[in-house]
Amino acid sequence: MGPDRALGSASGSALDRARPRGAAAAAKGRRLVELDVLRFVAAFAVMSFHFMAASKSLWDEYPTKLFEPVARLTTLGILGVELFFLISGFVILMSVWGHTVGEFAVSRVSRLYPAYWFAVLMIFIMYRFSGVAGFDPKLSDGEYLLNLTMFQGAFGVGHAGGVFWSLWVELRFYVLMALFSLVGITMRRCLVFLVAWCGLALLAELTQNETLVFVFMPRQAPYFIAGMAFFLIHRFGARSGAFVPWLLVAAGYGMSLYAAMERVGERVRLVGIKHYPAPPEAVVVAITVVYLLMAAVALGWLRWVRWRRLVTLGALTYPLYLVHQTISAVVIPAYRDVVDPWPLAAITMAVSIGIAYLIYRLVDKPGQRWLRARLGALLDRSRRSRPRGGGGISRTTTAIPAQSPEASVP
Known part of the structure; x- marks a missing residue:
């Protein structure tokens, strides 16, 4: 069977005619709470990595020595970011499908920026007006201003927060998706796009x-x-379109193993396996578990996760991801000489989660609502100002899955 036949024809492909069924049909009309849980798991893994495996400067000692019983787990917490990227691929395709580029842009900007602006301002004030030194990005005022755009990576300017590098990756992914959406997203086109991207990434x-x-x-x-x-697979069912999506998952898994072993290996080479006990076989296990969890979501095996409070847990994940490292720079050096490492790490985590919740309730949630309303109004005015019958992209009537696009970033 040739590639064209496997993917179907442009006009009559079985893939393009596929309707949601199986897991997708069962999930229709409800939020995928299991993704909120996975997002928090990813954020907690990254936080554990920073507090208990990576930050020697905070403890004045290799943290893997202080937390040796869990060192083989916390060192792998670095891969929580990779879980975020997997979730992002799932949810961003969900959020752009059937929407115009303008609607997608409003969704992403209103989701990303309120909490991010607050985090940049918080970091600026802390390093300008306190004696905190840990993780100081040493940026000028102008560079902090550029950080507010989130595009500092395009100009070779450092990130105000150590974790902000992943947002620059996300933004570039959003641009690719926006460009792809201009041609109109269908199942067949999506498979062609993914196969092409896979080949170009390898190149x-x-x-x-x-x-x-x-x-x-x-x-x-x-x-x-x-x-x-x-x-x-989630939207159209595990069997529609036969094997092509699963081949893409398999290709992504193989490439992910290489990328993850290279990323973790850089840490090992930097400080040695003794101080960073993350051998290649542990990385393989971690990536395999991450992929199995996402397969369980796609196939609907985690539909039983329905507790609504978990939605809030997922919502505070983004603020937690943005500020936890900055909070640790304040708390851990201040108390490491008077509080034992284990309770201090637990206290720092609790403080980080508490502050993240406050940011979510007082800044992120109302900020998203405010920004979405204003950007949405601008988009509506732009549509009304277009000449009737102009060349603008019309909104399609494709059904959108019930999952909120807000679950797509840390």
């Missing part, structure tokens, strides 16, 4: 061409590609 990795690496992100693309393939 970028092999050639290390700067432009190709920047655009196609070979170390992060496998997670986005697999996440999107998982969404196709």
Whole structure:
């Protein structure tokens, strides 16, 4: 069977005619609470990595020595970011399907920026007007202002927060998705797009061409590609379209193993396996577990996760991701000489989660509502000002899955 036949024809493909069924049909009309849980698991893994495995400068000692019983787990917490990318691939395809580019942009901007602006302002005030030194990005006022755009990576300017690098990756993914949406998203086109991206990411990795690496992100693309393939399986059912989405998941898994072992391996080479006990086989297990969890979501095996309070847990994940490292720079050095490491790590985690919840309730939630309303009004005015019959992209009537697009970032 040739590629064309496997993917179907443009006009009559069985893939394009597929209707949600199986897990997708069962999930229709409800939020995927299981993704909120996975997002919090990812954020907690990253927080554990920063507090208990990575930050020697905070403890004045290798944290894996202080927390040796869990060191083999906390060192792998670095891969929580990769789980975020998988979830993002799943949810961003969900949120852009059937929406115009303008609607997608309003959704993403209103979701990302309120909490992010607060985090940048918080970091600026802390390092300008306190004696805190840990993780100081040493930026000028102008560089902090540029950080407010979230595009500082495009200008070679450092990130105000150590975790902000992943947001720059996310933004580039959003641009690719916005461009893809201009041609109209169908099942067949989505598969072609993913196969092409997979090939171009491999080419970028092999050639290390700067432009190709920047655009196609070979170390992060496998997670986005697999996440999107998982969404196709979720939306159209495990058997519609036969094997192509699963082949993409398999390709993403293989490429992810390489990317993850390279990323963790850099840490091991930097400080040694003794101080960073994360051997390659542990990385393989971690990535395999992450992919199995996403497969369980796609196939509907986690539909039993329905407790509504978990939605709030997922919602505070983004503020937690943004500020936890900054909070640790304040709390841990101040108390490491008077509080034992284990309770101090637990206290720092609790403080971080508490502050993240306050940011979510007082800044992020109302900020999203305010920004979405104003950007939505601008979008409506833009539509009304277009000449009737103009060349604007009309909104399709494709059914959108019930999952909120807000679950797509840390």
